[in-house]
Amino acid sequence: MNDLALTYRNQGWWSEAEQLQVKVLERSKARLGEDHPHTLTHMNNLALTYRNQGQWSEAEQLQVKVLERSKARLGEDHPDTLRSMNNLAGTYRNQGQWLEAEQLQIKVLERREARLGEDHPDTLTSMNNLALTYWNQGQWSEAEQLQVKVLERSKAKLGEDHPHTLTHMNNLALTYWNQGQWSEAEQLQVKESGSVVRGKAATGQVLEGRKARLGEDHPHTLTHTNNLAHTYGDQGWWSEAEQLQVKVLERCEVRLGEDYPDTLSSINDLAHTYRNQGQWSEAEQLQVKVLERRKARLGEDHPDTLTSMNNLTLIYGNQGQWSEAEQLQVKVLEGSKARLGEDYQDTLSSMNNLVSAWPARLGTVIF
Template sequence: MTTFTARDADLMALDNALRVGDRVALHGIPGVGKTQLALAWAHRRADQFDIAWQVRAADRLAAVAGVAQLAESLGLTVGTDLEQAATVVVTALCGRDRWLLIFDDATPAAVRGLIPPRNGHVLLTSRNPNWETVAHTQEVDLLSPESAATLLTRTGDRSGETTVDATTLQLAERLGYLPLALEQARAYCAATGRTPADYLNAVQQHRLLQYETPQAQHPTIDATITVALRAAGQIHAAAPYLVQFLAHLAVAPIPRDLCTAIGARHVPAVLSRTVHDPAAYDRALQVLAELALVNIRNGAIRIHQLAAEVIRRHHPAPPRPGWWRFWVRRTTWAQVAADALSAALPSRTDDPEEWPRIARLYPHVTAVAQDLPASADRTAGLLLGACGLYAKRRGELKEAKRLLAEAHSRLHRRLGATHQDTLTALNNLAEVLIKLGELADGQALHERALGARRQILGPDHRDTLTSMNDLAEALARSGNFADARTMHEEVLAARRRVLGNDHYDTLVSMNNFAIVLARLGHLADAQAMHEETLAATRRRRGDNHPDTLGSANNLAGVLAKLGRLVEARAMQAEALAAVRRILGDDHPHTLTAMTTFANILAMQGELVEARAMHRQILSARQRVLGDRHRDTVASRDKLAQIEEALGRPGSAEQ
């Protein structure tokens, strides 16, 4: 950490603060070096920790995902539900010592519930100074003139003295004693062999131009970034374009292979060639790292937020080559990033094996979508829709609702109400509303989507049948089982005729129809259809896919109602263990499987065990779905019944 020898006083203050308390928040302006100070302290005290873990905490999803990823290093078995996995990690850390968590660029909302209340050490870096209720606070200020000049001249060899001349002091002053700007100046001189005087001259020339455009928010960083970009271009022609692309993504770890998804259209040819040539791509990244424009760690690329802001402001779009550039509408870097994300994002959002990759791309999709102009509403809508479906499958229903609502809005604005993409987004949004318990609104949207699809696509189109299936499921959720049965029966017959018996959509219809049959008391017919569905789903999806486990849950529930309790319990115990492992304890599918198993326990007379599990289910549903959701109400009612059977009425409310 050679660049932070100038922070010895701050490191000593941090040492003292952590002796008093084991939670410290470092706060200060962007670019002042909060993160580097935290990392420098961790580096110097590495022998005190068995585990040191850095978490990007600028938003809730990133913070939760970062903490959840620590589970593997701790040897913990968790499902794919990020919130639940993070809770398991926090609990585990409370029971051990010699660990350090660094929450980088944190906000109070993002880290709520993620800071272990005891043992270990926690460092937070933040622009927000208001952390008194959480941690001891320490402000990170600009460097002193002498420390700033020393940083500029340091080469990495701490054994020798460095000489600070008047030019170096003048350069430090010109750069505002801001560590980010100073480090870029030092890196530039080291990479190019230029002197501080050369760099000062380049910065002065740039700032003279800036006086004519006083809207610049960070003039010091503006100057250093401009100089670094020029130097990068002189070393590798593609490097400036590559960092411009990276700057238009989220301030989150960027997978290295995302850049290889950049297409040839709308970008300089040298960039397209470089990202598809592994050696040239590695060299371009090396140039950017040497000039302190990016940081490469653990297989991911990171760019400082302040540097990204400056690059985005000055370089919103790639250059348009050729004489025809004046006649072609300009494509922004955000659109280039959106195209790359569209190519890189897995198409199967329902496949748990793809979820880790989607999670890495997720913050970039949501950030880029916000920057896309109205002309790119279709691209934004499709990207947000894919992330919304991923959030739905992960059980993050409120986030799914937000993403799918925005996706529908942007598609509707760009394509109109009756375009197939708009209707798909409308149908997906309706499905999430139903799962959230907003039955009337969800059913109304399903009816709109179905009416439009019937009129435009015809009664037997796959999308029309999807809308019919989803509307039938909404009817069943509302308790209208007779109409739901009629519609499910019609959809199942059509899907068998149009798509075949083993098509995924047909299996969905079989499952849903069997559920309605069971609710209407036709248990033998329901059992036969569930068995057929489970066998076919296992063939198509495998034993551990959530759809297979859901089908097993439904069959076990019917077997229990038929009195085959031993068989039902064995089947459900196996399914519950698998769904917990894959989806986590708080996922709605897991809670459904737990409910089925708890009901089987109650039917076998094991009321105490059933009560304990129903209490756990109720607590989770209150936390995940809210007190008024129909599933929460059902859990409360079931627990009250068991309490009454045990002779303790009223405990459910407690």
């Protein structure tokens, strides 16, 4: 039953996986007890399925239990305990609880380095996860240092063409890109795709491979379709990007549901493409949907909600709706200060956006 559930999960059939995993967990508790290693494994599997559906609260509750029991039964340095700690950190990160995620990931990394060595795949995974948490907080330098190490060790251990190495290469390229290091980013992206990433062929080949292997509706295929759309958008090919994004959105809504995080990201991406084509009304309708759903699902102060709020302010500004833009920008700034701190880059960007709105509203120009 567990194996079938994992097969469902690997195909993105979250609901089917969840139903089976709930049964497995209940029966394992009754037969083996709540603290048995098999029961903890089933609990962890169900938590990951909840997380894949964006049910952060349910996932967190189970993962906290697993971690506490694993510590008591197996010890803090046992591989299963470290895996549980890493999974809980991932759920914290999904909820924008960066500090909690960072603290756990540092522990996992230190213990895995001591227990398994610096080049072990699990150690590299921990290093990569910590780098992503730094990345999400705008700590580009810290993220870059770790990602460079991960990439070098992954190349040496797994080879340049291993999927994990290519993933690490892509992550480092994004960090370079966020720091404006275009040349370094491009060099990595060329290597990662096998040809220039800005061309259609390279990204398209990856997408066709995913379609053939997993099917058109698999979450991984949808992710690569969305990545290809981003590549088109980067080159100003808005029409091509829009066609792909409409497909991704339709399939996400059917397969994952309207409120699933990937669906909301797809809506946001399509709205961005509409905005770049000057289709303000279409963009606004989509951004309002994303904002409402993220508020309901994540809360008003979650970083993703604040991002949606900020995106909507840009559309209002593009249409000269200064009052609506200003009201949202004030909320974004207050929420960013409270959640992320006054010196965080998103807070500073929000502050800048609010200031920039005034000259446009008053018909003046800042030099």
